[in-house]
Amino acid sequence: MMSSLFSRGQVLLTKSFQPTRINSIRTMVIAKKYVIGKYFQGEPKRSDLPLVEEELPPLKDGEYLIQAEYLSVDPYMRPYVYRVPLGRTMIGSQVAKIIESKNPNFPVGQRVFANIGWRTHTVIREDAGGVFDQPPYVLPDFDGLPASLGLGVLGMPGNTSYFGFLEICQPKAGETLVVSGAAGAVGSHVGQIGKILGLNVIGIAGSDAKCKWLKEELGFDHAINYKTQNVATALREAAPNKVDCYFDNVGGDISGIVLNQMNVFGRISVCGSISSYNADINAMPKTAIIQPALVFAQLKMEGFIVMRWKNRWMEGIEQNLKWIKEGKLKYRETVTDGFENMFDAFAGLLQGENTGKAVVKV
Numbered sequence: 631m632m633s634s635l636f637s638r639g640q641v642l643l644t645k646s647f648q649p650t651r652i653n654s655i656r657t658m659v660i661a662k663k664y665v666i667g668k669y670f671q672g673e674p675k676r677s678d679l680p681l682v683e684e685e686l687p688p689l690k691d692g693e694y695l696i697q698a699e700y701l702s703v704d705p706y707m708r709p710y711v712y713r714v715p716l717g718r719t720m721i722g723s724q725v726a727k728i729i730e731s732k733n734p735n736f737p738v739g740q741r742v743f744a745n746i747g748w749r750t751h752t753v754i755r756e757d758a759g760g761v762f763d764q765p766p767y768v769l770p771d772f773d774g775l776p777a778s779l780g781l782g783v784l785g786m787p788g789n790t791s792y793f794g795f796l797e798i799c800q801p802k803a804g805e806t807l808v809v810s811g812a813a814g815a816v817g818s819h820v821g822q823i824g825k826i827l828g829l830n831v832i833g834i835a836g837s838d839a840k841c842k843w844l845k846e847e848l849g850f851d852h853a854i855n856y857k858t859q860n861v862a863t864a865l866r867e868a869a870p871n872k873v874d875c876y877f878d879n880v881g882g883d884i885s886g887i888v889l890n891q892m893n894v895f896g897r898i899s900v901c902g903s904i905s906s907y908n909a910d911i912n913a914m915p916k917t918a919i920i921q922p923a924l925v926f927a928q929l930k931m932e933g934f935i936v937m938r939w940k941n942r943w944m945e946g947i948e949q950n951l952k953w954i955k956e957g958k959l960k961y962r963e964t965v966t967d968g969f970e971n972m973f974d975a976f977a978g979l980l981q982g983e984n985t986g987k988a989v990v991k992v
Contacts, residue, residue: 659686661751664720673908694736696726701990702781703976708907719747725780741769743780782987783961789946791819793939798899799875803828806869811879813840815987820877825849832868836982862887880905886918900933962986
């Protein structure tokens with residue numbers, strides 16, 4: 631049940647990364663942040679996200695100062711970046727420690743989850759919501775588990791898996807579930823929920839090592855390596871009675887194959903389309919027509935954004951924590967050391983280099 635950590639890069643610290651001593655009158659705090667210098671065209675380039683410094687002002691009443699400990703890199707950042715004006719901080723979430731506060735709801739020493747982007751230090755107000763309009767919150771007690779899980783299995787990816795699968799697919803014991811992007815933070819979680827509920831689970835991933843992890847450690851019934859296997863043939867063999875639920879993280883040709891092997895009244899939960907995220911926005915890839923499969927099998931296909939369930943946020947975290955404690959839910963983190971390596975972690979994620987949740991340790 632313990633996580634496996636994979637690290638890339640080295641910790642690179644400068645004087646400006648060290649927290650200032652916290653007094654009623656503090657010395658100057660210099661934050662480092664990545665800004666959106668240019669929108670991505672094709673694969674992201676390091677020059678698209680320049681690293682700059684920013685002097686932070688003294689706190690006003692209601693504000694507090696946080697220092698990042700872990701930052702998240704997620705596939706959604708690739709398409710969502712276009713919603714943010716150029717020159718703003720690169721989007722993303724972090725787990726951070728409060729090091730100064732003028733807000734009684736956010737005392738010094740507590741850890742918070744905040745959607746405030748790729749930054750080392752931040753002065754924020756309680757209502758700062760970021761791209762998802764989700765205000766920061768104090769992390770609940772993880773009972774000794776790593777705080778980084780607040781960015782993964784006990785955070786947004788965990789709730790994406792929990793609500794996106796259960797609410798949309800409405801799974802039933804004995805059914806067959808297919809998960810694409812199955813070795814990522816969300817896909818690996820969804821497949822395990824399927825096993826908890828008694829489904830036959832098939833994962834699609836991009837390496838033999840990932841497929842082995844899905845089957846031998848997470849308990850998936852079958853795993854298909856889409857880079858070396860014929861997905862259509864392998865899926866027919868793994869699901870002779872066809873597919874009832876499909877959790878789609880990748881889109882593209884793989885999803886077209888799955889949809890054409892689904893049972894009548896099958897349900898598809900569309901979480902993402904990572905296969906096209908690095909494509910030129912003016913030349914999106916073409917794929918198979920899916921309407922005949924939707925019509926003849928009377929499929930239900932629904933996309934979602936997890937913030938739909940933000941009023942039930944802690945429900946998902948509490949249930950996932952319970953499953954971890956019971957030994958029913960395992961997790962893995964791919965950890966990159968050093969804030970200066972944020973871009974490398976992000977680019978690697980889009981190339982499928984991570985297994986489980988990708989985070990950066992500051």
